Amino acid sequence: MKPDKIVVIGASTGGPKTLVDLFSELTPDVNIPIVVAIHCPFNIADTISDGIARNLKIVSKMEGEFIKCKTASHKEDLENRIIYFSPGRKHTQITKNIINHCLHIDEEPSGTLFRPSVDILFNSASNVFKSNVMGIIMTGLNTGKDGVEGCKRIKEKGGVVIAQDQKTSICFGMPKNIIDKGLADYILPTKIIAKKIEMFSKGLIKTGGTITANNSGSITAQRYSMESR
């Protein structure tokens, strides 16, 4: 079935270990595509996607369903139940062809501080999936503020933004940027982010711009405390 919603994730310093922890918590109930852009000085995509694929296989074996994990390829159709890792030194974008949503992998645009760029991934996901996007910013240094523009776009289109909390972030700079700008709907530890992905997949998280982030972050805090009861 053609995906009707998507989770996009951006991470930087400490991202690989954090993503292993996050995806180890996922269950086969997650029936949407997940696309990850991770800043890494070397190409980690194959290693991490192969490794996580093995881990997830163990987790979900009992259920008889598998979540696949792979390095994203150019022009491949976007499918549910697959975690795609952006290849190193290239941007990954979500696009549409006549029939399906698909992935576009390219070195362009050049001139971004990071490749893959979180902003470019998030913007493209919002353009295609409108409000049906969950953007997650995880551990990373506050360098270049990658992710801020992308999260703004997600919020403008009515999607949901999650920032990893300080305690479980190896480096809190990137999530803090999102929180400081009032863009985070939720500030959560890694394990709970996995639960939120599952809830989003099941349609249990409302989207469509019913909550507007402000600069003080007060709504964020209110929403967090209500949902964590």
Added chain:
Amino acid sequence: MKKNLIDSIIKDIDNLPPMPASIMALLSLLEDDNSSYTEIEKIISSDQSLTMDTLKLCNSAYSGLRQNVTSIKQAISLLGLKTIKALALGTFVHGLEDRQLEGYLIEKGKLWEHSMSVSKGSRLIAERLLKGFENTAFTAGIVHDIGKIVMSKYLKDDFAEILSLVERTYITFCEAEKKVLNINHAEIGAMVSEKWNLPPILTDVIKNHHNIKNSTVNKKLVSIVHIADGVSMILGMTGGIDSVNSHIDEEAVSTLNLSRNEYEDLLKKLSNLMLFGGNA
């Protein structure tokens, strides 16, 4: 450097526990392939606390073992003499590193986890590129960050300045330590190493693992630990703020005469080892 800062650091180093005689004896046998099974077993078994700690470490560091290790003899037969020798040395450092380091925002146990990932990574590289030094590489990985246990408390007052410097100028955390405090954890580590009379080859790694070109004893070994450390930090195996802006110095790659393809392959193997235990 402020005189009171260095005085205080020296005092803290003096207050660290001395290296036990049994560990010193093992250190002298580090790369001695002729050291016998009974010789090593005798040294470890003569120290009850070392025996207990070594067994505990064997069982936690190698949690994939099918059976619980209950004697040094059994540990040697399961893991091999060389690994046991290096792990026994690790027990002493483990006691010191297994603590929360507030200055680095490192939770209890995480520095040790990082040290183990660097140890295993360093040994993997040495097996390919520096044969005969596999054990030294493993041990160097265990002790490379020992300076952090002293440095941690001195970061608190200047933490914001150090982090801001890293974020504004893209330098490493270690470089920022040096700029703000005029000393870094690697230099402090070398002072600790000298207090414990560690072999010069280990002191060289501790002092220069962020500054390869200054190595005076074995630049290849320093490069090996630098790469393993860099990969571990980038992946997030340390859990501390010192991971920020970690990078791998090209000097390490050229010192080891690695082609681009060999280097990429090595990074993949290291990442797989550190994140997933190397299971393919």
